[in-house]
Amino acid sequence: MQNQEVFILAIESSCDDTAAAVLHNDKVLSNVVANQLIHNQYGGVVPELASRAHQQNIVPVIDAALRKANVQKEQLSAIAFTQGPGLMGSLLVGTSFSKSLSLALNVPLIAVNHMHAHILAHFIDEEGYDKPEFPFLALTISGGHTQIVKVNSFFDMEIIGETTDDAVGEAFDKSAKILGLPYPGGPLIDKYAKEGNPKAFPFTKPKVPGLDFSFSGLKTAILYFIQKNKQQNPNFIEENLNDICASIQHTIIEILMDKIKLAVKETGITQIAIGGGVSANSGIRNTLKETESKYGWKTFIPKFEYTTDNAAMIGIVGYQKYLSNRFETSAVVSKARIEF
Numbered sequence: 001m002q003n004q005e006v007f008i009l010a011i012e013s014s015c016d017d018t019a020a021a022v023l024h025n026d027k028v029l030s031n032v033v034a035n036q037l038i039h040n041q042y043g044g045v046v047p048e049l050a051s052r053a054h055q056q057n058i059v060p061v062i063d064a065a066l067r068k069a070n071v072q073k074e075q076l077s078a079i080a081f082t083q084g085p086g087l088m089g090s091l092l093v094g095t096s097f098s099k100s101l102s103l104a105l106n107v108p109l110i111a112v113n114h115m116h117a118h119i120l121a122h123f124i125d126e127e128g129y130d131k132p133e134f135p136f137l138a139l140t141i142s143g144g145h146t147q148i149v150k151v152n153s154f155f156d157m158e159i160i161g162e163t164t165d166d167a168v169g170e171a172f173d174k175s176a177k178i179l180g181l182p183y184p185g186g187p188l189i190d191k192y193a194k195e196g197n198p199k200a201f202p203f204t205k206p207k208v209p210g211l212d213f214s215f216s217g218l219k220t221a222i223l224y225f226i227q228k229n230k231q232q233n234p235n236f237i238e239e240n241l242n243d244i245c246a247s248i249q250h251t252i253i254e255i256l257m258d259k260i261k262l263a264v265k266e267t268g269i270t271q272i273a274i275g276g277g278v279s280a281n282s283g284i285r286n287t288l289k290e291t292e293s294k295y296g297w298k299t300f301i302p303k304f305e306y307t308t309d310n311a312a313m314i315g316i317v318g319y320q321k322y323l324s325n326r327f328e329t330s331a332v333v334s335k336a337r338i339e340f
Helices: 037-042 047-069 088-105 114-123 168-178 186-193 216-232 236-267 282-295 312-323
Strands: 007-012 018-024 027-034 078-084 109-113 136-141 146-153 156-162 271-275 298-300
Touching: 007 047, 007 088, 007 312, 018 047, 018 312, 027 047, 027 312, 047 088, 078 088, 078 114, 078 312, 088 109, 109 114, 109 312, 114 136, 114 146, 114 271, 114 312, 136 236, 146 236, 156 236, 168 186, 168 216, 168 236, 186 236, 186 282, 216 236, 236 282, 271 282, 282 298
Parallel strands: 007 078, 078 109, 136 271, 271 298
Antiparallel strands: 007 018, 018 027, 136 146, 146 156
């Protein structure tokens, strides 16, 4: 089956981006994303508004993906979609559309775990990007997840460390909110951190045993730090914004790297891949890349467009599942929480 012509239409609707992609085997022919800017005014994603926007966007986005790929619906081999995890209303839009289209075209239906897709995005055939060899360690970092995963094969993955409370993306966004930065604030912390001193303001790293993470205590420490300094100087944030952002980002990166170093020590695996929206952070990407010469690791950093939620990553999982006949019936359901 590896040699046959496989065209996968992939649909992603787990949160607030409506995305569709067309893959020819493991190559991406198109990868279209419609963002929902309406949430910016609320300082976070509003689930009801997200599902309504998906309903408006899904047909034009899929149409754009097919046209950009120059592929007809009749050429499709299968439909792959995000089953979960995510916002239930958003997932239902993508799932319902995928089921209907699969039935109408009489092609297989493939359900994809969103977090598996962030990891397996590294197997998209992209010029200039190497693919990891099994087994490897994956650090999945996003607004809702922080995990270290031991990846033994395409369909054999084991979570060996995860957050006990908040995800790293939330730590970035909530810190940005404390600083009065607009949503989404994580990218702004990254932007200002580039101009600041990462050791200007030391924050205590949480002591969590093993490979697990915790970020709620750090968020609280940042809140108290800002409140205390603003009492002494009302202009403290404005006068020190770059240094504050650099110090916050430096602490978060150190927390992540400490756990990855421990995971390498415990497993003996020195191939490290990152995925998820927070893997777009330049500080994390640069720090991980430095480990290649520092520790002799081999690191894999995805193309920027495959870090945030996108359908190409759903499509590459769909392709691998297609090759091994891992199909679903129309009875498949969306799952806000899904077994890893």
